[in-house]
Amino acid sequence: MKSRNTYPYIYFFEEPNVVFVYEIQGDDYLTAAELSHQGEWETYEVTDSFEEFNHEEHRPLEGRGYFISQSHVNFMAGKINELIRKQRKGAYSLEKNGPVHLVFSASTAGALKVGLERPKTVITFQDYFSIGPVWKLDKKSGQAYRHEWMNDNINLEQDEYELENNFTKALLEIEDIPEGVPIYIWTANNGNEQTGLRFFLHLLKNKTNQVFVVNTTDLFEQWMDAKDERLYSSILHPNELRLIFEKTKSANPLTREERMILKKEWEILVQSKEVLHLWKNGKVTSVTDDYFDALIIEVINELHKKQKKKDFIRTGRVIGEALHRMEEIVGDFYLEYRIRHLIYNGVLEIKGVPRSMRHYSVKLPD
Secondary structure, X not given: OEEEEEOOEEEEEEOOXXXXXXXXXXXXXXXXXXXXXXXXXXXXXXXXXXXXXXXXXXOOOOOOOOOOOHHHHHHHHHHHHHHHHHHHXXXXXXXXXXXXXXXOOHHHHHHHHHHOOOOOEEEEOOOOOOEOOOOOOXXXXXXXXXXXHHHHHOOOOOOOOHHHHHHHHHHHHHHOXXXXXXXXXXXXXXXXXXXXXXXXXXXXXXXXXXXXXXXXXXXXXXXXXXXXXXXXXXHOXXXXXXXXXXXXXXXXXXXXXXXXXXXXXXXXXXXXXXXXXXXXXXXXXXXXXXXOHHHHHHHHHHHHHOOOOOOOEEHHHHHHHHHHHOOOXXXXXXXXXXXXXXXXXXXXXXXXXXXXXXXXXXXXXX
């Protein structure tokens, strides 16, 4: 597929004679999944050369549909983001865009957008850093290795390329943060957000911006003056996040030494190919992938004891019971992956098709 552009339009040529024309209508980076409902598309057939084609001199096609491969959709998203990036350079101002907040979930991002005063910019890394390999994640090879592992093992019930697209989009947004803008990284005492904190600081290693860490677990406990199990930023209400943020206004940014310590911890993490990362004893700890297998088997065995006759149990129920007993929740997706692993190895029997945890049941062998 060929492309060329004249902002705000970008042309994509598909053999033998079709041109897709996209009009950029904003300055936000896009994922492949967002291309269908952001911006504006028109389709043309060309009789002259693609290099000389001008859509304003032709009438767009109507009533026709075209199949575009996923690889070409990804190519389109990449080229559109390149053009958006050229337009974004130099457009950021602290007065207009405010400080930058880096978060690890869409729910936390949404709560911050509601709870904090404007102006502000929220960048969301929609990944699951407590699960999946982070080996060489700072390099293209490591990112490809992680995305392949996630697609092969974790049933996220979303398009195969969506996680990768979101990852790439966040990298672009972080690279675009200009000098002099304060950066707030929101984290909590769990493997996902603490691993992500270290990755963020690695991505920011060449930036001299002041970086503040907002630990919602610690600050919520200080605010409530009591021990609390708020282990995830995503469970906090917008008003709670606003009050927590108020506590950071008198805080000092990370020192150079503090950033170096966290950077070195990240360098240790990326040497390992372990796929499960937990927050244990005040640090991110990589553990073996079967860490929760014994808990899963224990839960199933106890559920069997409540049955009059041993029978299959819905996988969703097993996962729900297991989540209630875990000190740190890594997500139902990971537990479902481990249940499938136990099935493949003959530890569990299955009834149904493992498309998702709602579609099959399991039991221990008789």
